[in-house]
Amino acid sequence: MADFSDPVILARIQFAFTVSFHIIFPATSIGLASFLAFVQWRWMQTREEVYLTLFDFWIKPFAVVFGMGVVSGLMLSYEFGTNWSVFADKAGPVIGPLMGYEVMTAFFVEAGFLGVMLFGRDKVGPRLHFFATFMVAAGTLGSAFWILSVNSWMQTPAGYGMNEAGQFIPLSWMEVIFNPSFPYRFVHMVFAAYLTTALVVAATAAYHLRRARQNRTTRKMFSLAMWIIAIVAPLQILAGDQHGLNTYEHQPAKVAALEGHFKTRKAAPEYIFGWPNMETGEIDYAVSIPYLGSWILTHDFNAEVVGLDQFPREDWPNVNILFWSFRIMVGLGLLFFTLGCWGLWKRYRGQLYDSPRLAQFALMLGPTGYIAVLCGWVTTEVGRQPYTIYGLLRTSDSVSPVAAPAVATSLAAIVVVYLFVFGLGTLYTLRLLAKDPPDSPAEQQRGLLDQGGRRAVRIWRLIWPGREV
Amino acid sequence: MDYALIWALILAIGVFVYVALDGFDLGVGILFPLLEDEQERDTAIGAIAPVWDGNETWLVLGGGGLLAVFPLAYSVIFPALYVPLIAMLLALVFRGVAFEFRVHAGRHKRFWDHAFFGGSLVAAFAQGISLGAWLQGIEVVGRSYSGAWWDWLTPFSVATGLALVFGYALLGAAWLNLKTEGALNARVNRLIIPLAAATIGFIVAVSLWTPFMNERYAARWFTFPTMIYALPVPLFVAATVFTLWQSLKNDNALRAFLSAELLFLLCYIGIGISVWPHIVPTAITIHDAAGPDKSLGFLLVGAVVLIPLILAYTAAAYWIFRGKVKHGGYHH
Ligand code: HDD
Ligand code: HEM
Ligand code: HEM
Secondary structure, X not given: OOOOOOHHHHHHHHHHHHHHHHHHHHHHHHHHHHHHHHHHHHHHHHOOHHHHHHHHHHHHHXXXXXXXXXXXXXXXXXXXXXXXXXXXXXXXXXXXXXXXXHHHHHHHHHHHHHHHHHHOHHHHHHHHHHHHHHHHHHHHHHHHHHHHHHHHHHHOOOOEEEOOOOOEEEOOHHHHHOOOOHHHHHHHHHHHHHHHHHHHHHHHHHHHHXXXXXXXXXXXXXXXXXXXXXXXXXXXXXXXXXXXXXXXXXXXXXXXXXXXOOOOEEOOOEEEEEEEEOOOOEEEEEEEEOOHHHHHHHOOOOOEEOOHHHOOHHHOOOHHHHHHHHHHHHHHHHHHHHHHHHHHHHHHOOOOOOOHHHHHHHHHHOOHHHHHHHHHHHHHHHXXXXXXXXXXXXXXXXXXXXOHHHHHHHHHHHHHHHHHHHHHHHHHHHHHHHOOOOOOOOOOOOOHHHHHHHHHHHHHHHHOOOOOO | OOHHHHHHHHHHHHHHHHHHHHHHHHHHHXXXXXXXXXXXXXXHHHOOOOOHHHHHHHHHHHHHHHHHHOHHHHHHHHHHOHHHHHHHHHHHHHHHHHHXXXXXXXXXXXXXXXXXHHHHHHHHHHHXXXXXXXXXXXXXXXXXXXXXXXXXXXXXXXXXXXXHXXXXXXXXXXXXXXXOOHHHHHHHHHHHHHHHHHHHHHHHHHHHHHHHHOHHHHHHHHOOOOHHHHOHHHHXXXXXXXXXXXXXXXXXXXXXXXXXXXHHHHHHHHHHHHHOOEEEOOOEEHHHHOOOHXXXXXXXXXXXXXXXXXXXXXXXHHHHOOOOOOOOOOOO
């Protein structure tokens, strides 16, 4: 078990704890900022009251979540220095400038326009106000771009050299920024943020639908969110598959661990469940599908796949954690896809708002996007171990010369403060979501997406005539 | 081109902008218990709510910029200041969330008022302590910090901590004096002179103390020729204090605020004169700490274009929210 007098372990727990809290907020604010920009844009186009009502409803939780994202992120950017100073000294010349660009192109943009977005509608007029919302949304995506480039460089370093002081130095910025895993990670994370947010919006709408099914604001909210889920969930599965193939190329040990492949072999099975046993190198209680493992990684049923036996034992990541975090993420992804399909079906039947079971399902899945996001990050980060810069700098060689008592005390303080502050923050956010959204006027109900939906139904009728809508 | 020098200047400006901007909104927090009722507190928060996030972002630029261009300094200073930095960050957590939480907290509103005050106070104090602990010198062996984890705590660093608390409170009072009206305005107006007096007392104490911390500093201030640069600083300080007093008498709130900021600038320049050319006093110089030119040059391209742009839209945001805040502040 963990050794609590070891500053490395303590610093790792501290980093994992703070970054796991942090990612929950950006995942929400990236998604909500785009959602708010979208409904405001629709309002500018159609002048339908309902979009403005939606904007007013979601801006409040957005402000709360955004505030929590800012303060939890600030902690992270200082933690590199306080807890990982050797890493910071060595990797600073490469990752520092990327984070510098993140501050200048993303954080300042968000912060500069946030005030106008939140408080300025009466002061600047609708166009400039929309521009502010748009810039905040762009800022959140910019922030994801740079920080994921940093993280991806740590996973798949490229374009670097070393100097006499033992520091990594940049040779090609293009290769550093667009390192091999970055495009995949960026797409996968942005989809994850959109999906997570859409699940929260859908669950909120479902909660209100069950209380007042005729409320037109609620209906619109549900409809928009279900569209996003239906579109993004399959795309996310596709992106995840491609991401995995890329990881297999660059970090085969990670993929071997998350697939539970201890031995290199041809025609490998795909384990659905089981308990990896790192002592014996077997999967205990395995439930598996033969040949599928080879097919997923190579698209060939008989191909050989790399197992952990190709790597020295001290370079293995923790197989149990990876095996399960990966399965939970993928399992949830399949559930989200199911929800999307079910929504499309009900919409096609004209019963999107009338199915208590669909609403129940959406409500249940509401918070699970966060679980998928966290499991995804655990897969990525635990899979990188025992390195901070994959293959180059070990985690145990990255840590600050700070005594264990200092790290232990700060860890305890952080845990207490985070649980208290962000716990109450979640409570206030839930309270805001539980407030009934005001109804919107009826005559203006025809939106772009409804038209799109009807058009889709008409096309479907050509293929499968005779269905009632 | 000497990238290290240019970057030292940019970062120095960045950190000063942080102090100048977040200083007044932390100061508003420090003054919170002196406000009369809920409505006054709402108004005071309203006077900073649209801008505080932008102000705090300069702190991220300071930390991130240090990592990018002086990674060695970053990796030595931060472990040395471990405790005050973590305390500051946790304090900023309380304070940062309080802006939104107090609006939605219902019965807990009073609690978040206290959290806003406590967070602002602790953050300011911790920043002052960090300043003092840095100024008094940091022990280094090889490429890392070699001191103990409580080296930051000395009478000197406590003095700089208190100095910053009073200084920020002065900025906060001058800002509220500019942005509010009525009874609240009258109250903060009366606070400015006592706060200025306390701040100047600490400035004098710390200034007299600093040369004794280290013979290098003493040499700067008391030997020819560097004395020539150093000597005018105290004179400017005296002139600024006079302007502050004059502006208050003439009811020129904007000038009073700017004089208070000028006071900070002068102290800042004074510190710069003491520590130059070190970035980790007195162990590591700017040039020793600098990363490779390729890193500094790459980020410089962005900085030259983006920082003016950032200043421009920040100014625009301040302009949009210019004038007095209505009672009860803003809503969304
Ligand atoms: C900028 C780089 C970066 C980014 C974007 C992330 N991480 Fe990370 N992570 C690190 C840089 C890092 C690190 C500094 O390199 C750590 C500290 C110790 C270590 O081994 O890597 C780390 C460790 C670490 C661990 C501990 C692994 C272990 O000790 O076995 C977990 C669980 C996470 N992270 C989770 C996350 C989550 C949930 C993230 C989502 C935001 C995340 N990481 C983003
Ligand atoms: C170790 C990793 C990370 C560090 C050091 C970090 C750092 C920061 C900092 C300092 C802030 C506050 C900025 C401000 O004051 O406005 C912040 C906010 C933010 N971060 Fe992170 N971050 C990390 C991981 C991530 C990841 C993985 C993402 C997204 C994929 C992300 C997206 C954002 C966004 C969108 C914000 C804006 C505030 C919010 O949305 O709540 N961050 N981050
Ligand atoms: C269902 C199919 C999915 C597959 C096959 C898949 C695949 C993967 C793989 C292989 C990784 C690790 C990449 C690496 O470490 O190099 C990963 C990471 C991640 N996944 Fe998924 N994923 C799926 C669904 C989801 C869903 C539904 C979410 C969230 C809503 C999600 C969120 C994440 C996140 C946040 C990461 C970490 C960041 C990153 O590396 O991109 N994934 N995914």
